[in-house]
Amino acid sequence: MKDFLIAPSILSADFARLGEEVDNVLAAGADMVHFDVMDNHYVPNLTIGPMVCKALRDYGVKAPIDVHLMVKPVDRIIGDFIDAGASYITFHPEASEHIDRSLQMIKASGCKAGLVFNPATRLDHLEYVIDKVDMVLLMSVNPGFGGQKFIPQTLNKIRQARQLIDASGLDIRLEIDGGVSTSNIREIAEAGADTFVAGSAIFNAPDYKAVIDTMRTELSQVTA
Numbered sequence: 001m002k003d004f005l006i007a008p009s010i011l012s013a014d015f016a017r018l019g020e021e022v023d024n025v026l027a028a029g030a031d032m033v034h035f036d037v038m039d040n041h042y043v044p045n046l047t048i049g050p051m052v053c054k055a056l057r058d059y060g061v062k063a064p065i066d067v068h069l070m071v072k073p074v075d076r077i078i079g080d081f082i083d084a085g086a087s088y089i090t091f092h093p094e095a096s097e098h099i100d101r102s103l104q105m106i107k108a109s110g111c112k113a114g115l116v117f118n119p120a121t122r123l124d125h126l127e128y129v130i131d132k133v134d135m136v137l138l139m140s141v142n143p144g145f146g147g148q149k150f151i152p153q154t155l156n157k158i159r160q161a162r163q164l165i166d167a168s169g170l171d172i173r174l175e176i177d178g179g180v181s182t183s184n185i186r187e188i189a190e191a192g193a194d195t196f197v198a199g200s201a202i203f204n205a206p207d208y209k210a211v212i213d214t215m216r217t218e219l220s221q222v223t224a
C-alpha cells in the first residue's frame with residue numbers, strides 16, 4: 001500500500017478545547033495536523049495565526065503541523081510560522097509576488113514547502129519551481145470554509161498533478177483538501193492523491209477513530 005497520510009483540518013475542531021482536540025485526533029490515528037490560516041482578505045474568513053501554532057507546540061504536540069496559508073501577501077508571515085514550529089508551509093501562487101523566493105524562504109529554514117491550487121487555478125506555475133516543492137495541495141472546494149461539497153472536476157486535476165509529479169521523479173506529496181470523506185477518499189486516492197485533509201468528516205463525527213479507521217480501510221483497497 002502507498003504511504004497515505006490523513007491530516008485533519010482543525011477548522012472544524014472545537015477551538016475552546018483545541019489542544020485536547022488535536023491530542024484526540026492524533027490518538028485516533030491521524031498522521032498530522034492541518035492548520036488553516038485565513039486572513040479575511042485572500043479568503044472571506046479569519047482564523048488562526050502563528051501564536052496558535054506555537055501554543056500547540058508548547059502544549060506538547062509533536063506531530064507534523066501542516067500550515068496552509070490562505071493569506072495575501074504571504075512572505076511577511078512565513079518566518080513567524082517557521083519560528084512557531086510549522087513542519088509544512090503551503091501557500092497559493094497568486095498570493096505571492098515572487099513564488100520562487102517564497103518557496104526558498106520556507107525551505108531555507110528546513111521546513112517543507114508547498115504550492116496550493118484553487119479549484120479553478122491552473123497548475124502552470126508548478127513546472128518552473130517543481131524542484132523546490134515538497135507538497136502540491138489541490139483545493140477541492142473554494143477556500144474559506146469547512147463543510148463544503150467536493151468539486152468532482154478535481155479528480156481530473158489530481159490525475160494531471162500526479163503525472164507532473166511522477167514525471168519529475170521527485171519526492172512530492174499530493175494533498176487534497178475539501179469535502180474529503182469516507183465515501184470519496186478511495187476515489188481520490190485512485191486518481192493519484194496520497195495525503196488527505198478532512199475537517200468536518202472527522203471532527204463532526206462522534207468517534208474520530210471510527211472515521212479514520214474507515215478511511216484507512218478504504219485506502220487499503222486502492223488498486224492504482
Ligand SMILES: O=C(CO)[C@@H](O)[C@H](O)COP(=O)(O)O
Pocket residue numbers: 009011012034036068141142143144145146147148177178179180197198199200201
Ligand atoms: O482549507 C479548507 C477550507 O478553506 C479546508 O481545510 C477545509 O476546512 C476542509 O474542511 P472539510 O471540507 O473537510 O470540512
